[in-house]
Amino acid sequence: MMGGLLELSVAAAAGRIAAGEVSRAEYFEAWRAxxxxxxxxxxxxKAEDGTxxxxxxxxxxxxxxxxxxxxxxxxxxxxxxILEGHRPLYTATAVRRLHEAGAGVLGKxxxxxxxxxxxxxxxxxxxxxxxxxHGRVPGGSSGGSAAAVAGGLAPCAIGTDTGGSIRxxxxxxxxxxLKPTYGAISRYGMIAFASSLDQCGPLTRNVTDAALLLAxxxxxxxxxxxxxxxxxxxxxxxxENLEGLxxxxxxxxxxxxxxxxxxxxxxxxxKRIEELGGEIAEVxxxxxxxxxxxxxxxxxxxxxxxxxxxxxxxxxxxxxxxxDVIEMYEATRAAGFxxxxxxxxxxxxxxxxSGYYDAYYGRAQRVRTKIAExxxxxxxxxxxxxxxxxxxxxxxxxxxxxDPLAMYMNDFFTVPMSLAGIPAISIPAGLAEPDGxxxxxxxxxxxxxxAFAEQRLLDAAYALxxxxxxxxxxxxxxx
Amino acid sequence: MAELEAVIGLEIHVQLSTRTKMFCGCELSFGxxxxxxxxxxxxxxxxxxxxxxxxxxxxxxxIAAALECEVAPRSIFHRKNYFYxxxxxxxxxxxxxxxxxxxxxxxxxxIHRAHLEExxxxxxxxxxxxxIHGSGASLVDFNxxxxxxxxxxxxxxxxxxxxxxxxxxxxxxxxRQLEVSDVNMEEGSLRIDANVSVRxxxxxxxxxxxELKNMNSFRFLExxxxxxxxxxxxxxxxxxxxxxxxLHFHPEDGSLHPLRSxxxxxxxxxxxxxxxxxxxxxxxMLRAARESLPELPEARMRRYEDDLGLSAENAAQLAAxxxxxxxxxxxxxxxxxVEAQTVANWVTGELAAALRQADGDAAVPAGALAGLIALxxxxxxxxxxxxxxxxxxxxxxxxxxxxxxxxxLAQISDSGELESIVAAAVxxxxxxxxxxxxxxxxxxxxxxxxxxxxxxxxxDGGEVSRLIKRKLGV
Numbered sequence: 017m018m019g020g021l022l023e024l025s026v027a028a029a030a031g032r033i034a035a036g037e038v039s040r041a042e043y044f045e046a047w048r049a050x051x052x053x054x055x056x057x058x059x060x061x062k063a064e065d066g067t068x069x070x071x072x073x074x075x076x077x078x079x080x081x082x083x084x085x086x087x088x089x090x091x092x093x094x095x096x097x098i099l100e101g102h103r104p105l106y107t108a109t110a111v112r113r114l115h116e117a118g119a120g121v122l123g124k125x126x127x128x129x130x131x132x133x134x135x136x137x138x139x140x141x142x143x144x145x146x147x148x149x150h151g152r153v154p155g156g157s158s159g160g161s162a163a164a165v166a167g168g169l170a171p172c173a174i175g176t177d178t179g180g181s182i183r184x185x186x187x188x189x190x191x192x193x194l195k196p197t198y199g200a201i202s203r204y205g206m207i208a209f210a211s212s213l214d215q216c217g218p219l220t221r222n223v224t225d226a227a228l229l230l231a232x233x234x235x236x237x238x239x240x241x242x243x244x245x246x247x248x249x250x251x252x253x254x255x256e257n258l259e260g261l262x263x264x265x266x267x268x269x270x271x272x273x274x275x276x277x278x279x280x281x282x283x284x285x286x287k288r289i290e291e292l293g294g295e296i297a298e299v300x301x302x303x304x305x306x307x308x309x310x311x312x313x314x315x316x317x318x319x320x321x322x323x324x325x326x327x328x329x330x331x332x333x334x335x336x337x338x339x340d341v342i343e344m345y346e347a348t349r350a351a352g353f354x355x356x357x358x359x360x361x362x363x364x365x366x367x368x369x370s371g372y373y374d375a376y377y378g379r380a381q382r383v384r385t386k387i388a389e390x391x392x393x394x395x396x397x398x399x400x401x402x403x404x405x406x407x408x409x410x411x412x413x414x415x416x417x418x419d420p421l422a423m424y425m426n427d428f429f430t431v432p433m434s435l436a437g438i439p440a441i442s443i444p445a446g447l448a449e450p451d452g453x454x455x456x457x458x459x460x461x462x463x464x465x466x467a468f469a470e471q472r473l474l475d476a477a478y479a480l481x482x483x484x485x486x487x488x489x490x491x492x493x494x495x
Numbered sequence: 496m497a498e499l500e501a502v503i504g505l506e507i508h509v510q511l512s513t514r515t516k517m518f519c520g521c522e523l524s525f526g527x528x529x530x531x532x533x534x535x536x537x538x539x540x541x542x543x544x545x546x547x548x549x550x551x552x553x554x555x556x557x558i559a560a561a562l563e564c565e566v567a568p569r570s571i572f573h574r575k576n577y578f579y580x581x582x583x584x585x586x587x588x589x590x591x592x593x594x595x596x597x598x599x600x601x602x603x604x605x606i607h608r609a610h611l612e613e614x615x616x617x618x619x620x621x622x623x624x625x626x627i628h629g630s631g632a633s634l635v636d637f638n639x640x641x642x643x644x645x646x647x648x649x650x651x652x653x654x655x656x657x658x659x660x661x662x663x664x665x666x667x668x669x670x671r672q673l674e675v676s677d678v679n680m681e682e683g684s685l686r687i688d689a690n691v692s693v694r695x696x697x698x699x700x701x702x703x704x705x706e707l708k709n710m711n712s713f714r715f716l717e718x719x720x721x722x723x724x725x726x727x728x729x730x731x732x733x734x735x736x737x738x739x740x741x742l743h744f745h746p747e748d749g750s751l752h753p754l755r756s757x758x759x760x761x762x763x764x765x766x767x768x769x770x771x772x773x774x775x776x777x778x779x780m781l782r783a784a785r786e787s788l789p790e791l792p793e794a795r796m797r798r799y800e801d802d803l804g805l806s807a808e809n810a811a812q813l814a815a816x817x818x819x820x821x822x823x824x825x826x827x828x829x830x831x832x833v834e835a836q837t838v839a840n841w842v843t844g845e846l847a848a849a850l851r852q853a854d855g856d857a858a859v860p861a862g863a864l865a866g867l868i869a870l871x872x873x874x875x876x877x878x879x880x881x882x883x884x885x886x887x888x889x890x891x892x893x894x895x896x897x898x899x900x901x902x903x904l905a906q907i908s909d910s911g912e913l914e915s916i917v918a919a920a921v922x923x924x925x926x927x928x929x930x931x932x933x934x935x936x937x938x939x940x941x942x943x944x945x946x947x948x949x950x951x952x953x954x955d956g957g958e959v960s961r962l963i964k965r966k967l968g969v
Contacts (some may be wrong), residue, residue, distance in 0.1 A: 058636030086542040205542040212769035325539045341633045368764035
């Protein structure tokens with residue numbers, strides 16, 4: 017029965033495939049058929065045929081892959097016009113490791129151009145729709161991956177998170193999104209946005225599936241000098257309660273602008289933690305509020321350098337211009353990049369300019385250090401820091417496209433962990449009505465842990481997930 | 496007005512001769528077809544990351560050790576951002592405010608810093624100017640792109656074009672001995688830029704400098720600096736001031752021309768390269784670099800002077816040429832009880848002169864030269880015969896003793912025979928004999944010459960003089 021197959025968790029499906037109860041071809045084909053019905057603009061490319069790779073813990077599992085990951089011979093655009101039709105000569109390490117674990121690429125998912133955005137409206141290939149309400153955004157930048165999983169178009173997906181790009185769309189789409197510790201998974205073959213922040217991670221329907229994908233992808237890679245892997249690996253989570261675990265809520269949260277519905281779900285989840293035996297206390301993270309400011313200096317600065325290679329010379333789009341090669345660069349970049357990308361390149365170029373470096377980039381790095389120190393101090397006393405993942409539920413398409421600052425505030429709760437390099441997970445914690453009314457939409461709960469404490473993080477998230485028992489499903493077109 | 500003294504500092508790029516590039520696995524090459532040594536990393540494809548070449552780090556540490564630098568416990572790679580077709584990432588990975596090595600010294604010249612970076616690709620701009628602006632097309636060969644470089648910057652300690660040239664040669668010899676680079680200026684594996692300024696003699700303040708580029712031989716380096724010093728002195732004498740700029744040396748006529756300012760006005764927007772972790776050499780790596788150092792020219796020169804008693808000139812000459820020095824030491828080892836200065840005289844004098852006359856690849860085995868020197872020192876053959884033996888050795892090879900035997904060059908050791916030849920020569924040159932008796936020592940030359948002619952050079956000159964004087968009773 018096809019519907020039954022699609023409802024299996026990745027862990028369960030892998031078990032059935034390994035036991036010979038379901039064939040790989042049958043399972044892959046079922047998901048191909050589901051992906052073919054994409055009405056969300058979640059996919060930019062879908063696998064025509066083929067099944068997943070070799071034997072391993074993910075044998076037979078199709079994975080939706082954000083179009084930021086290079087896949088040999090398969091168009092990889094990063095959501096940008098400038099890379100339209102670009103076919104990489106090699107495959108990203110994270111994707112290769114999924115292959116080695118037995119998984120296969122189901123499709124390449126839509127995204128904000130070069131991962132710059134929180135709504136997926138910055139894609140050169142059109143916005144992605146939220147499966148809960150097609151008039152609303154799925155979040156971003158891994159919006160295609162989140163929508164595909166939430167919308168029943170893929171059993172699991174991978175994305176990248178630079179300031180919240182996995183956690184925020186997972187939250188807005190009602191699924192699990194994990195940003196691992198910086199260095200846990202190789203960045204080789206992941207098209208760079210902000211190199212000191214970018215990290216690959218899974219978007220899944222449950223915590224166990226996230227652990228499975230993380231286990232397959234994590235590890236040191238000789239091609240990425242900044243990769244270290246997770247010592248001891250990652251196992252399926254099994255914890256049933258939260259006894260003896262200490263959860264810290266940032267004291268500053270009381271004053272932050274959070275939608276009432278989101279705050280209500282957050283507070284209900286704190287109660288749930290206490291019911292499971294966990295302790296809740298306040299902690300001061302005084303520098304976290306400057307996270308957005310620091311992030312929007314550091315990330316654009318690195319992006320301005322990372323995106324300078326797209327010049328029309330060796331690959332991708334080229335606009336021939338009258339005159340010399342410099343004029344060709346200018347014409348190509350003017351036509352190839354979208355507005356948000358251009359905005360960040362200009363911001364970043366300015367922040368690194370001689371005479372401004374110390375005032376912007378230098379100061380932002382000092383704030384980053386302070387934020388990391390705040391978290392390190394908090395983790396001396398607590399096991400986790402918890403916040404809402406996003407200050408709001410999914411907002412309407414177009415609502416914030418003319419207001420970049422309002423858009424940037426979506427990352428308010430997710431950016432500090434990226435700056436600190438620590439792991440954080442978003443799990444669906446309930447539903448809430450958006451400000452201004454309308455159908456109920458998912459609310460994510462974020463748990464952050466010390467660097468490389470992924471196992472502890474997954475175990476706690478699993479216990480909480482079981483207790484919450486979130487089983488709401490997208491209602492469809494709506495708004 | 497006070498005399499204007501020259502203040503010169505050098506910036507040297509040394510291409511390392513590692514097997515592969517600085518941040519990817521492509522092989523290094525010279526002269527291959529364009530764009531055959533490339534990969535996604537050195538072509539800056541989307542998603543790639545640099546991985547530092549450990550061999551390049553070891554080579555750089557050897558250079559740092561040879562230049563007696565302090566090695567930073569943690570040095571940082573930076574991105575130097577600029578758009579140019581030779582630079583596919585649009586940034587060069589280099590080191591900026593925390594370089595690998597600082598505060599060194601070579602040959603009395605202070606080393607400001609030495610750091611690791613990657614080389615750019617080669618570009619050719621088609622069109623009249625040969626420059627990028629206004630060119631009809633630009634061609635790029637990425638084979639060279641990503642080659643490991645060590646950049647060495649001196650303090651402005653050099654006082655003349657000649658001193659700069661001599662020091663640059665010392666640096667080349669030193670680096671060549673480390674076997675970390677071909678250090679060939681014509682091929683570009685050694686590139687030297689000069690920062691040149693003048694100031695009133697004795698002043699502590701530095702004048703405004705200009706940067707000289709594109710001098711791809713030692714000769715051009717010296718000519719370029721000389722021309723620029725002359726220009727600056729004339730300019731100041733005429734009441735002008737030097738403007739800081741980059742000047743391009745034209746080898747055709749030795750002239751210097753400023754680069755167009757548009758190509759020069761860069762804000763490189765340096766920031767730490769987030770794709771790389773700090774470079775922190777282990778104590779073992781540092782020790783290995785120090786211990787791997789051969790005896791370098793400076794130390795060798797001191798040893799030749801102090802321990803072997805060579806003249807300063809010979810010591811410098813041999814130390815500057817590692818092959819000659821190795822040869823010299825091999826001869827010394829085989830020659831027995833002969834002073835090192837005598838060997839040095841032969842190696843840098845008679846042998847060098849004879850080899851200059853001969854084919855390019857002519858050589859004399861160290862053992863053969865040692866045998867020859869010994870024969871001369873033991874008075875078995877005269878010095879003149881020794882030179883004859885040497886030319887036969889170069890032309891035909893062989894054993895010195897056999898050549899002496901075969902050619903009948905053995906010194907006349909029978910004193911009776913030599914005495915009778917001397918007596919005959921004195922009688923045949925009565926004028927000279929009279930002059931000698933009258934106290935004119937110089938006149939002895941004519942009689943010695945006659946004896947040498949008669950003996951075909953097989954007599955010892957000193958012995959002949961002694962016998963002539965005895966015969967004449969002076």
